[in-house]
Amino acid sequence: MGMVASGFIVVAGYSTWLKGQKIPTCEVILMCLSFSRILLQGTILHCTFSSTLYLWDVLRIQSVLLVLTSTACLWFAACLSVFYCAKIATFTHRYFVLVKLRITGMVPMFLVGSAAVSLISCLPFIWMDDNIPLCNSTGNLLKNLTVENRVGSISNLNVFSIYLTWAILPLLLFVASSTLLITSLWRHTRQMRQSTMGLKDPRTEAHVAAIKSLISFLILYVCSFVADILLGIPSCGARHEWKRNICLLVIAMCPSLHSVLLIFFNFRLKLAFKNVLLYLACRQKKKTTGSS
Numbered sequence: 001m002g003m004v005a006s007g008f009i010v011v012a013g014y015s016t017w018l019k020g021q022k023i024p025t026c027e028v029i030l031m032c033l034s035f036s037r038i039l040l041q042g043t044i045l046h047c048t049f050s051s052t053l054y055l056w057d058v059l060r061i062q063s064v065l066l067v068l069t070s071t072a073c074l075w076f077a078a079c080l081s082v083f084y085c086a087k088i089a090t091f092t093h094r095y096f097v098l099v100k101l102r103i104t105g106m107v108p109m110f111l112v113g114s115a116a117v118s119l120i121s122c123l124p125f126i127w128m129d130d131n132i133p134l135c136n137s138t139g140n141l142l143k144n145l146t147v148e149n150r151v152g153s154i155s156n157l158n159v160f161s162i163y164l165t166w167a168i169l170p171l172l173l174f175v176a177s178s179t180l181l182i183t184s185l186w187r188h189t190r191q192m193r194q195s196t197m198g199l200k201d202p203r204t205e206a207h208v209a210a211i212k213s214l215i216s217f218l219i220l221y222v223c224s225f226v227a228d229i230l231l232g233i234p235s236c237g238a239r240h241e242w243k244r245n246i247c248l249l250v251i252a253m254c255p256s257l258h259s260v261l262l263i264f265f266n267f268r269l270k271l272a273f274k275n276v277l278l279y280l281a282c283r284q285k286k287k288t289t290g291s292s
Contacts, residue, residue: 002256003041006034012272033076037255040069044252068122075114078170085177089184121166124159178218185211213265224254
C-alpha cells in the first residue's frame with residue numbers, strides 16, 4: 001500500500017512535468033519524499049525475505065541502505081514541514097517573514113542538502129565492525145566497551161552515536177515547524193470561530209482538518225523515528241527477531257500511512273487519484289458491457 005501510494009505521488013508529479021506544466025514546489029518535495037520511501041520500503045521487503053541470511057556482508061549492505069533511505073525520509077519530511085510552516089503560518093516576526101519570502105528559492109538547496117546529509121550519515125555503516133563484543137557470556141553489557149578492533153573499522157556503538165546525531169536534527173526541525181504551524185492554525189481557527197459566533201464556516205472546518213492532519217503526521221513521524229532508533233541501538237537484545245520485525249513493521253507502516261494521508265489532504269493529488277479511479281471504473285464497465 002505504501003509503495004503504491006508513494007509511486008502514485010511520483011507519477012502524478014512526473015505526468016505534470018511531461019505536460020509542460022511547472023511542478024509546484026510543494027509537489028517537488030513530495031516527489032523526493034515519496035521516491036525515498038519507495039526505496040525504504042523496498043529495502044525493508046528485502047530485509048524481510050532475506051531474514052534467514054545472517055551473512056555479515058548482506059547485513060552490512062542492508063544496514064547501509066536502511067540508514068540511507070530512512071534518513072532521507074526523515075530529512076525530506078522535515079523539509080516538507082518547514083515549507084508548510086513558512087507558507088501557511090501567519091507569524092509576523094522579522095526573521096520568519098524573511099524566510100517566508102525566500103522559502104521557495106531555498107527548497108532546492110534544502111533537498112540537495114538533505115540528500116547529501118543522508119549519504120554522509122550512512123557512510124560509517126560501511127566500516128562498522130559487528131564483531132566487537134557488547135555482552136559477556138551471561139548476556140550482560142560489558143563494562144569496558146573500548147575494545148580494540150581492526151584498523152579502519154568502527155564499533156557499532158560509535159556508529160550508532162554518529163547516526164543518532166544526524167537523525168535527531170530533522171526530528172527537531174519537524175517537531176518545531178509542525179508545532180509552530182499547528183499553533184498558528186489553531187489561533188487563526190479560534191479567531192474565525194469567534195467572528196462567526198459559533199456558526200460552522202467552511203474555512204474554519206478546513207483549518208480544523210489541517211490541524212488534525214498535522215497532528216497525525218507528527219505522531220507518525222515520531223513513531224517512525226523511535227522505531228529507527230530502537231532498530232539501530234546496540235544492545236544485548238539487539239538481535240532478537242521479534243524486536244527487529246516489530247521495528248521494521250513500524251518503519252514501513254508509518255510512511256505508508258503518511259503517503260496515503262498526503263494524497264487525501266493534497267487537492268491536486270486527491271483530484272488526480274479520483275480521475276484514476278474514474279478511469280479504471282469506466283474501463284471495467286466497458287469490459288463488462290463488451291463481455292455481455
